[in-house]
Amino acid sequence: MKNSSFFIFIILFIFSCVKEEMPNHVEEEVIDPTEVVKRRSICDFDISDREGTFDFYSTWEFAGFQNLNTPHLDNLTCMARVANFALNGEDYDNMIKITLHFNEEIEESGFCTDLPKFEASTFSYQFYGCFEKVDEDISFIVSMEDREYIPKSESTTFPVLEFEENFLKAIKAANAYQIEKNRLYLYGDESYSRMVFVALTD
Incomplete structure (x- = not known):
């Protein structure tokens, strides 16, 4: 009986040693680069400088309203974008672009x-009209x-309305414009705020 107990103890001891010596293989999480992009904030909008020549008579994408005292864009446009994203299947590839197109004809x-x-x-709208510009007016x-x-x-959510x-x-109300690099600014009666657009190249 002593021999069998001793034999069992030896086997258990050997297996415990083998278990301790076995390296722990922790599988690293493989993150799909597209998933990283999809985790970005809906309100992130790149208004940084881009190289190139940008013509007034083209299509511009609206980035947001900007307070001239800060570099940040407004919360209202952000909330409207979030409503659009949430109620349209959270589809990053088909988010609505707010655009302004100038025709030279x-x-x-x-x-x-x-x-x-x-x-x-x-x-929620497509609308048309005409414009007149003289110098930067x-x-x-x-x-x-x-x-x-x-x-x-x-369309019926409060942020979008x-x-x-x-x-x-x-x-x-716009009465002046400015083009700086790839950005178009429209100014109105409110001296502290402006509309910010970026050149749409896609």
Whole structure:
């Protein structure tokens, strides 16, 4: 009996030693680079300098309203983007771009006669109008009749409703513009704030 007990003790001792000597293989988590991108904030918007020549008569993407005393963009545009993202399947690849396009051709008829036209696209609207610019002064005429409502799931949320109102109001109130590198700034009656756009190259 003593021999069998001693034999069992030896076997247990050997197995415990083998277990201690076996290295612990911890599998490293492999992170898909696309997942890293998808974890970014919806409100991150790159307004840094880009090299190149940027023409006024092109398409510009709206980044946000900016207080001239800070480098930060406004919270309202951020909240509207979050509403759009959350209510459209959290699809990073098909997020709506808010754009402003300037056309160099002169309109020959209608309320924009003898003026170039512009078109804008927001979360819930496509709207059109014309503009006049002299040096760095600019003014917009918005055709409310040509303002097409495109209902989306986020269109009735408070951030998007307030954003749409503020965006249209700011376009109609714009009286000066500035192009700096790949950014277009529109200034209005509020001396402390401006609309920030970036050149859309995609």
